Amino acid sequence: MDTLGNEVTRLLQDLVRIPSVNPSLAPDGNGESAIAAHLSQWAVDQGLSADIIDDKDGRPSVLLRSGPPHAGFPTLLLCGHLDTVGFGAMADPLEPRIEGDCLYGRGAYDMKAGLAAALIACREVARQGIGVNVVVAAVADEEHGSLGIQRILGRLEADAAIVTEPTEMAIGVAHRGFVWTEIEVKGVAAHGSRPHLGVDAIARTGALLTGLERLNASLATRAHPLLGPSIVHASLIQGGQEASTIPERCLVTIEHRTLPSQSVEDVEDGIRRLLKECSEADGQFVAEARTTMCRPPLETSVDHPLVTALAGAYTGVRSGSPDVVGMSYWADSAFIASRGIPTVLFGPGGEGAHADVEWASITDTIDCTRILIEVARSMEHS
CATH class of the missing domain: 3.30.70.360 (Alpha-Beta Plaits)
Known part of the structure; x- marks a missing residue:
């Protein structure tokens, strides 16, 4: 595994270790405060900027940016949620355990793997000097009332958005x-x-x-x-x-x-x-x-330039072409699309969303990171 792969894996492990159970789902859930603070400090350490969006109710979201907004650059929004469901009967839910390609832990699959990919991609766009504004919206409360995404939408303008929910590396263009x-x-x-x-x-x-x-x-x-x-x-x-x-x-x-x-x-x-x-x-x-x-539901044309760019980036990182599918679940993507921002879902594979055994694919998470970087690079020249 190269340096980028190691960094993605370590960040995912760090995120899994931080409890972020949605308190609207579990009475003892601690919410997103600790993980939001961690991401804010991580952004500073990586040379990025971060704003914590908090309505003083203990349900903060974080907006991370690749750099000061550049008026001449297109903007790519990457979105993922901070909260998880409760631990259920999961053994050692906060101890990220690696077996082969699987990283186990609560939230690893849903959806801290996709969040880790978005964060590292944002940092790499900044480091490589790619001419795109990348914003990562790490939002609270997706698993219940979607408070986070609704609170930050008024602060966002973007030319395209990718929600990095787990899609098994398919491009999700619609959901109910x-x-x-x-x-x-x-x-x-x-x-x-x-x-x-x-x-x-x-x-x-x-x-x-x-x-x-x-x-x-x-x-x-x-x-x-x-x-x-x-x-x-x-x-x-x-x-x-x-x-x-x-x-x-x-x-x-x-x-x-x-x-x-x-x-x-x-x-x-x-x-x-x-x-x-x-x-x-x-x-x-x-x-x-x-x-x-x-x-609301979501529907983005399979012929939209964002879908084409994502498919091209996928082919450049992995062999073959990605599936373009409808998703069975609802996600915050619908709120973003309702603001007129072309939106798709794309994230790593794994198993066990809301289940007692949950894991994310390390290979998929690393490849997802590389693909997001390439999507940003394609937007620079569009």
Whole structure:
């Protein structure tokens, strides 16, 4: 392994050692403060600049730059998140262990490997004097509410963006968005021995659940070429007060994974039609729905110059051509693209996102670093 490879590997090990569990996911999560401070000092040590973006809630993000912004240079944004999910039953989650090409540890795959690649690439652009402004957005809270990326977007201008989430070295040009909906089915409470005096909200919810199955089946008939169909499912259900009472309320949480052609309004219209069908079939069905969270989808043309540049850089570092794919998961990339910045995902491979055994490929992480440097170099001459 050469000097660059050793530096990428050491940085990844350092990042894994720093706990950054999202406190919105785990009550004992320590958040991003320690890792943000580490990256800020790392930037200074490497001759880069860094600004910690903190709204005084203990959820800082960091903006690192290859140098003072040069008005005549294009700007490449590299983005990765600082936070991880909880440790679960993982053994030694903060001890980066190397076996062959695998580096184990919480967050190694999701997504400190991609972050390490972006950071070293930024430094190399500065050291090699490549005429491109590189900005690394190391953001908080991607695993929950995406507070970090939303807070820093107003500070960013870029000509192109690469989110270094794990993509197995494929170029991700699309992913679904999602809409979360709460539906409250209303009944009338009564003594369990006198059901005729009440309306069973849980029983009424059965029609809603079967209606969701029909809706999902109808969505499956229309597919995106890279993402497949839109998907809807019931995620959570809560209802009833006690064993001897006819339940007066049942709350269902629905997730709808949306395609680039779908809007939040489309989803809300579909839910309204479903509730109307249930009500027409059962005069005692009464329900109200509200959208609780929504995130946009992503779609970048496979022919966009950023995709071409990334594919060319890949071919220059590895043999063959990269796959160009749609991603199964949602990422902060959608927020960046919504600002009019052409955006793709590209990062190393591995396994175990959110699982008890997690590892990232060292070879992929090093190659990803080299490819990001070459993308910057291609932008210098574009």
